[in-house]
Amino acid sequence: MVALQYMYLPLLFSILQATVRVTGRCTIPDYFHGDWYSQELGADIITKITADKWDSNEDDTELTCEDIFIHPTPGPQQDGNNVTMFMVSSGGLERCYFCVDVLWRTTNILQYRKGDCIPAYVGYAISLNISCRAMDPFYGLPSTDEAVTMFRQTPRSVNCETMFEGLYQFSYEIGMGGGGICDNPDSQIKACQDPGSPYVDNEVFYMTYGRCPDVRTSKNEKLRYQCMGSWDAERNGIGYTFAAIADTVNKDSREKFKCLLTLKSQRGNKKRWVMSRFSSCANLNSIYSGPVRLVLTSIVPSTENMVSRCNLPSDIAGQWVTRGPGFKYNVAINETNIRFYTEPDAIEFLDAFYACQKRSGTRYLMTRVLVGKCEEDFVCMEIVTLNNDTVRYRIGKPENIPSYLTREELDINSTFTNVCNWFDRADIKGNRGYEVLTRKTNSR
Structure with missing residues (x-):
C-alpha cells in the first residue's frame, strides 16, 4: 500500500503544478542580452541572458521569463529601462518561480536582485503583480545596497568623458591601514578624448601608479582601462556617481573589472574617488571607505x-x-x-x-x-x-x-x-x- 502511494506522487505533483495560475509571456529587452560576470558570495558567476532565458552557472537551473514589467525610464539620459521579471526554473529537483529585478545602469553594467523560490501550490494564485515585491509601490525596486553588480564580459564602446576627462595627479591608499598614503607626482591619470574621433582613445584612459619608498603597498605600474560607463545612485541616502572600468590586459574576470564611486556634489580641482579591488561594487560605501582610496588633482599638461x-x-x-x-x-x-x-x-x-x-x-x-x-x-x-x-x-x-x-x-x-x-x-x-x-x- 505504501509503495502504491509513492507511485502516484509524481502524478500528484504534476497536477498541483498544472493548477497554478501564471499570467502573461515576456521578451527580455535586447540591451540585456549577452554574457555577464558577477561575484556572489565569493563565487565567480557567469550569466547568459537571451530573449527569454536567464542562465547562470550558480546552479543547475535555468530561468525562463513568464511575465515582465518594464518600469518607466528614470531619466532622459538613460538608454535602457529597469525591469521586474517573473521567471520559472527548469532543471533541479523543485519547480520554483522567482522575481528578478534588473536595474539598467549602463550598456555594460546591470544590477539585479533575485527573490526566494515561490513554490507552486494547488489553488495558490501567483503572478508578477501578486508575487513580486517591486510591483508594490511601498517597496519598489531594490536599492544599490540590495543589488548584485553584473559586468558585460565583452564591453561595448563607451566614451570616457562621463567619468574621467583630462589630466590628473593622484594620491592613493590601498587597504585599511595599509601603510599610509602614497603621493608621488608620477601617479597620474591621462584621459585625453578627441571629440568626434573614431579611435579607441575616446574609450580608454591610462592610470600610472608611482611608488613611495615608505609605503609598502605602493607600486610602479601603468594600466590601460576601458571605460564601461557611469551612473548616479544613492547609498545610505547620499547621492553618488558610480563608474565601472575594465583592465584591457588582465583576462581574469575576478580582477579585470573595477567599480568606482565619487560624491556628486564635489567641486573645485580636487576629487575623491574610491575603487574596488575586485569586480564588485559592494565594498564602496563612501568617498572615504573603499579598498583603494584616491584623491585626484587636476594638473596642467606638460608641453x-x-x-x-x-x-x-x-x-x-x-x-x-x-x-x-x-x-x-x-x-x-x-x-x-x-x-x-x-x-x-x-x-x-x-x-x-x-x-x-x-x-x-x-x-x-x-x-x-x-x-x-x-x-x-x-x-x-x-x-x-x-x-x-x-x-x-x-x-x-x-x-x-x-x-x-x-x-x-x-x-x-x-x-x-x-x-x-x-x-x-x-x-x-x-x-x-x-x-x-x-x-x-x-x-x-
Whole structure:
C-alpha cells in the first residue's frame, strides 16, 4: 500500500503544478542580452541572458521569463529601462518561480536582485503583480545596497568623458591601514578624448601608479582601462556617481573589472574617488571607505608649446582681477605669460595659462592650456592699456594645436594670420566685446 502511494506522487505533483495560475509571456529587452560576470558570495558567476532565458552557472537551473514589467525610464539620459521579471526554473529537483529585478545602469553594467523560490501550490494564485515585491509601490525596486553588480564580459564602446576627462595627479591608499598614503607626482591619470574621433582613445584612459619608498603597498605600474560607463545612485541616502572600468590586459574576470564611486556634489580641482579591488561594487560605501582610496588633482599638461616667443607690454605686469557683473577671475601677468584662475574650491573652477608667441600692434597670438585638460590651443588676444590700473582686452576663438606637430613644425606667422584674422572680421565697435581688468592694490 505504501509503495502504491509513492507511485502516484509524481502524478500528484504534476497536477498541483498544472493548477497554478501564471499570467502573461515576456521578451527580455535586447540591451540585456549577452554574457555577464558577477561575484556572489565569493563565487565567480557567469550569466547568459537571451530573449527569454536567464542562465547562470550558480546552479543547475535555468530561468525562463513568464511575465515582465518594464518600469518607466528614470531619466532622459538613460538608454535602457529597469525591469521586474517573473521567471520559472527548469532543471533541479523543485519547480520554483522567482522575481528578478534588473536595474539598467549602463550598456555594460546591470544590477539585479533575485527573490526566494515561490513554490507552486494547488489553488495558490501567483503572478508578477501578486508575487513580486517591486510591483508594490511601498517597496519598489531594490536599492544599490540590495543589488548584485553584473559586468558585460565583452564591453561595448563607451566614451570616457562621463567619468574621467583630462589630466590628473593622484594620491592613493590601498587597504585599511595599509601603510599610509602614497603621493608621488608620477601617479597620474591621462584621459585625453578627441571629440568626434573614431579611435579607441575616446574609450580608454591610462592610470600610472608611482611608488613611495615608505609605503609598502605602493607600486610602479601603468594600466590601460576601458571605460564601461557611469551612473548616479544613492547609498545610505547620499547621492553618488558610480563608474565601472575594465583592465584591457588582465583576462581574469575576478580582477579585470573595477567599480568606482565619487560624491556628486564635489567641486573645485580636487576629487575623491574610491575603487574596488575586485569586480564588485559592494565594498564602496563612501568617498572615504573603499579598498583603494584616491584623491585626484587636476594638473596642467606638460608641453613645449608653452615656451614663449615674444613679450607682453611691461606696464601690465602684476596682479589683476576681471571686472563686471559676471564671474570674477584672478589674473597674473608677467613679461611673457598670463594666467586666469579661480580659487581651488570654486564651483566653476578655472586655471588657464597663456604664453605669448607673436605680437602685432595690440594683438597677440597666444598658446593656451587649461589645468585638467589635454587640449592645447592657439588664441588671439587683444590688449589695450587704458591707464596704470585698467586694461581692456578680448580673447578670440580658440584653434586646436595638432598633437602630431612639434614646436619647430608650427608655422607661427601663418597661424597668426588665421587666428587673429577673426578680430578683423568681427563686427565689434567701441567697447563691445571687450572685458576689463582692474589692478589689485600694491601689485605693480
